[in-house]
Amino acid sequence: MxxxxxxxxxLLSKAAHIDDDGFTEALMIxxxxxxxxxxxxxxxxxxxxxxxxxxxxAVPGARRLLAEISVVLVSGSATAGFNLLVAGIxxxxxxWGAMAAASSEA
Amino acid sequence: MEDAPLIARVVADDDRHAFTTLVxxxxxxxxxxxxxxxxxxxALADDVxxxxxxxxxxxxxxxxSEGGFDSWLxxxxxxxxxxxxxxxxxxxxELREEPEVVESSAPNTGETAADIARAMRHLREPxxxxxxxxxxWGMSHQEMANVLDYPVGTVKTHIAxxxxxxRAHLSSYGQQRKQEE
Numbered sequence: 335m336x337x338x339x340x341x342x343x344x345l346l347s348k349a350a351h352i353d354d355d356g357f358t359e360a361l362m363i364x365x366x367x368x369x370x371x372x373x374x375x376x377x378x379x380x381x382x383x384x385x386x387x388x389x390x391x392a393v394p395g396a397r398r399l400l401a402e403i404s405v406v407l408v409s410g411s412a413t414a415g416f417n418l419l420v421a422g423i424x425x426x427x428x429x430w431g432a433m434a435a436a437s438s439e440a
Numbered sequence: 441m442e443d444a445p446l447i448a449r450v451v452a453d454d455d456r457h458a459f460t461t462l463v464x465x466x467x468x469x470x471x472x473x474x475x476x477x478x479x480x481x482x483a484l485a486d487d488v489x490x491x492x493x494x495x496x497x498x499x500x501x502x503x504x505s506e507g508g509f510d511s512w513l514x515x516x517x518x519x520x521x522x523x524x525x526x527x528x529x530x531x532x533x534e535l536r537e538e539p540e541v542v543e544s545s546a547p548n549t550g551e552t553a554a555d556i557a558r559a560m561r562h563l564r565e566p567x568x569x570x571x572x573x574x575x576x577w578g579m580s581h582q583e584m585a586n587v588l589d590y591p592v593g594t595v596k597t598h599i600a601x602x603x604x605x606x607r608a609h610l611s612s613y614g615q616q617r618k619q620e621e
Contacts, residue, residue, distance in 0.1 A: 346575035352468040
């Protein structure tokens with residue numbers, strides 16, 4: 335029985351090497367487009383943050399908008415809150431689009 | 441170069457060259473494992489292997505080095521194979537008659553790698569998976585449990601049952617050969 339076991343296990347342990355035979359090339363063609371590296375993503379985020387800060391600091395209208403937002407947040411008005419939510423989604427989509435565009439160029 | 445620095449380069453810089461090296465290094469093991477799961481259907485095994493490496497590329501950031509890169513790939517391969525198995529409603533009768541097998545020098549019992557491949561096709565998928573990982577890739581029960589997402593006790597049962605069935609089939613092949621002689 336032991337001998338039978340050894341023979342079975344020795345047969346099972348034989349793993350034949352499989353040649354690549356174009357497998358890797360075929361796979362590399364199917365890979366999704368390059369994504370930006372971590373460094374690039376960090377750079378994009380930093381640039382976006384700096385740009386936002388500059389806009390807020392430089393444009394008087396932006397300061398007023400921020401003040402409005404803080405009022406809405408404090409007052410808790412439902413309509414204004416909804417408008418703010420929609421505006422937030424739109425801005426997020428715009429930023430996401432910009433990031434996607436940047437990543438496809440990277 | 442070892443796997444870890446290559447993986448780090450793929451994660452940090454999306455280094456395609458590093459990923460190519462990883463695929464070339466591990467394709468044989470993954471395709472061999474899937475060939476066993478797919479009962480020798482090389483085309484299907486390669487399709488699932490492609491899907492495996494695509495998923496590995498997409499999720500490489502989540503790879504943790506505890507179990508080794510091979511184990512991680514086997515785990516993805518097994519998960520990629522399961523829907524295929526369900527979709528095809530495989531049964532032994534539906535499988536192709538002769539699987540693709542590389543002949544090797546057999547021990548003195550008269551059994552060959554072709555016999556093993558033929559007998560493996562009569563096993564249930566979890567039994568094939570456990571036997572392959574255990575003997576071809578030398579994994580421990582715990583490693584197999586992690587890869588296949590089964591409890592350790594279940595892994596042991598699949599191995600024991602799988603070996604029992606294999607022995608029975610191999611013995612019947614031996615008898616057939618004797619009768620033919």
